Amino acid sequence: GDSVTQTEGLVTLTEGLPVMLNCTYQSTYSPFLFWYVQHLNEAPKLLLKSFTDNKRPEHQGFHATLHKSSSSFHLQKSSAQLSDSALYYCASLMNTEGADRLTFGKGTQLIIQP
Amino acid sequence: ETAVFQTPNYHVTQVGNEVSFNCKQTLGHDTMYWYKQDSKKLLKIMFSYNNKQLIVNETVPRRFSPQSSDKAHLNLRIKSVEPEDSAVYLCASSQGTDYTFGSGTRLLVI
Numbered sequence: 461g462d463s464v465t466q467t468e469g470l471v472t473l474t475e476g477l478p479v480m481l482n483c484t485y486q487s488t489y490s491p492f493l494f495w496y497v498q499h500l501n502e503a504p505k506l507l508l509k510s511f512t513d514n515k516r517p518e519h520q521g522f523h524a525t526l527h528k529s530s531s532s533f534h535l536q537k538s539s540a541q542l543s544d545s546a547l548y549y550c551a552s553l554m555n556t557e558g559a560d561r562l563t564f565g566k567g568t569q570l571i572i573q574p
Numbered sequence: 575e576t577a578v579f580q581t582p583n584y585h586v587t588q589v590g591n592e593v594s595f596n597c598k599q600t601l602g603h604d605t606m607y608w609y610k611q612d613s614k615k616l617l618k619i620m621f622s623y624n625n626k627q628l629i630v631n632e633t634v635p636r637r638f639s640p641q642s643s644d645k646a647h648l649n650l651r652i653k654s655v656e657p658e659d660s661a662v663y664l665c666a667s668s669q670g671t672d673y674t675f676g677s678g679t680r681l682l683v684i
Contacts, residue, residue, distance in 0.1 A: 494673075502677060503664070503674075503675040503676055503677045506674075559622055561629075562668070563619070564618075566616060567617070569615075
């Protein structure tokens with residue numbers, strides 16, 4: 461069935477180093493992928509979403525490219541900041557029982573150290 | 575301010591009690607949802623509600639029931655809570671591919 465996989469539960473990095481959080485998906489139809497970020501005790505907030513025209517979405521220094529050949533939508537940033545420490549979810553819009561719904565991966569906790 | 579608003583922020587209750595959580599969205603979205611975020615941070619959909627059509631995740635126990643008076647409100651009632659119901663309950667709304675989440679209601683069952 462359709463699913464989203466995040467292989468890393470916890471990623472710890474030093475400030476200034478590049479970030480890459482993995483996300484792969486299985487989808488029956490052409491996928492619509494998202495990255496959400498959740499800071500402690502806050503709502504998950506949309507960080508990025510994939511475009512249908514192969515543009516690369518970017519926000520707050522983060523970017524992600526949808527690669528249909530490898531079924532991936534990895535999140536990247538060239539230089540981590542302390543404020544990037546948060547929980548990151550990859551999600552896919554899936555159609556289940558005739559209705560679209562957002563289905564999440566298990567989440568990756570990102571910790572940025574000084 | 576347009577957003578998704580949830581009350582209460584926190585709730586502590588004993589096993590067997592009934593609880594009810596409120597959610598209101600001022601975004602004009604057509605669809606609303608309840609998600610459960612457990613202690614491992616897994617986010618699972620419980621219900622979605624659109625144009626009076628309720629879609630239930632079959633893994634949700636029957637003690638959970640959503641209640642909607644109009645498309646801007648979707649409440650969640652839990653009859654006779656169990657310890658495993660301790661979690662954060664997140665309400666969301668959507669229009670097309672735009673999803674917005676509330677800050678959640680943290681439930682602790684003791």
